[in-house]
Amino acid sequence: MRTNHMIALMAEMAVFVKVVETGSFSEAARQLGAAPSAVSRSVARLEKALGTRLLQRTTRKLRLSESGHEVHARCVDMVSAAQAVMAVSGQFGPEPQGVVRVSVPKAVGRFIIHPHIPEFLAHYPKIDVQLQLNDRYVDLIDDQVDLAIRITNRPSPGLMGRKLIEIHHMLCATPRYLERNGTPVHPQDLKTHNCIFLGEEPGDSRWKFQRGGKSASVNVHGRYAVNHTGARLDAVLHHVGIGSLPYFTARHALEQGQMVQVLPDWTFTTNYCGEAWVLYPPTRHLAPKLSAFINFITKRLSQEPTLDRPAKVQESPPIPPYESPEATG
Known part of the structure; x- marks a missing residue:
């Protein structure tokens, strides 16, 4: 591909990234200040130049094709690099x-992330x-999210990310x-015993x-099963039975002596x-807003007090401005 032709296609690549980000031609056009037909033609020109179908269009949504996933990742790198240049120059x-x-x-989200958002x-x-x-x-592209926090010991190899904290569960009951x-x-x-479990x-x-x-292993029974951590905590505190709880939910009640750990x-x-990981699509240049969020949450969680029983939070170094963050795969 000639250099002039490649440079001309960069604009089409940026439009393609915006279409995938928004999930529709019309919304991408609105954000770009262009007509939907112009956006559609831009993506069509990119597909023709590359000789492959990038998007699978249905009446309800857009989905990346197999080749579209590969092209989109490279185009995101290009857009991220451009944003990084703008940031260096002060124009961003x-x-x-x-x-x-x-x-x-x-x-x-409720017990670990939300308290730090204000x-x-x-x-x-x-x-x-x-x-x-x-x-x-949640699929980061299909569901149009920038970051996904998942509990896993094997993060998806196609994503990048950082380990935040280990999630441990325990059994708890009130002294009464x-x-x-x-x-x-x-x-x-x-x-x-009357055991309070998830029930899903x-x-x-x-x-x-x-x-x-x-x-x-033991098959437990109980009069109350509920798939909400806060509700199980409340049931335990109301002396209903022995409940299974993640440590981050039980911590404060344990510290205050309202309940104790069973079978410690x-x-x-x-x-x-x-392990709770914050994950995002692979990129050489992470957007400043995402670096700010990841670094802030990681630092705050590293400062959270813990008991001896659960694993300690892993403290990670800040993400350098223009270097690739730690890859999971």
């Missing part, structure tokens, strides 16, 4: 700015945050409940434990344990 603004769209699991907004007056709390799998019903000394003792999957009522080289010498394992 002295402060990070724009909207940061973050998808977070409900409990992690301070972040005060520190960065030109950045707006859209925090989307949901427990379903244990005085009335006895304190379990072995996982099998849970069979005689059949396996949620089969609790698994490890201690040393031994493992144990056993490790309670669930499918919801793992």
Whole structure:
């Protein structure tokens, strides 16, 4: 491809990135100040020049083709590089700015991320945050989010990111409940207790434990199952039974003596344990607004006090302005 032709296509590549970012030709046109037909022709010219279909169009949404995913990643790098140049020259603004769209699991978002958002907004007056709390799998491109926080021990190899904190679960009950019903000394003792569990999957009522080289599992029963961490915490505090809770939810009540950990010498394992990672599409030049958000949240979480039982938060160095952040894959 001739250099002149390649330079001419850079504008089409930027339009293509905006179409994918917004999910529609009309919204991309609105944000670019152009006609939808002009945006459509721009993408068509790029497809013709590359000799491949980039977008699969339906009546309801746009979806990247297999080759479109590859091309989009490279075009995002180009746009990010251009933004980095503008930032260096001062034309992009002295402060990070724009909207940061973050998808977070409900409990992690409510108890870990949300408490730090007011301070972040005060520190960065030109950045707006859209925090989307949901427990379903979110595709960063299809769902139009900048960052996704996921609980996983194997981050997607096609994404980049940073480990934030380890998520540990434990069993908790109030002293009053244990005085009335006895304190379990072995996982099998849970069979005689009223247990509060998630209740979304059949396996949620089969609790698994490890201690040393031994493992144990028990099918628990209870009068109350609820798929909301805050609701399970409230039920435990109202002496309903022994509940499964992530440590970050239980921490304050444990510190205040409102409840205690049950079977503390056993490790309670669930499918919801793992490492919380903040993930984003691969890029050599992360937008300043995203670097600001990631660095801020990472620093605040590294300062969170912890008990001895859960793993410590991993403190990570700040993201350099124009270097590739740590890749997960």
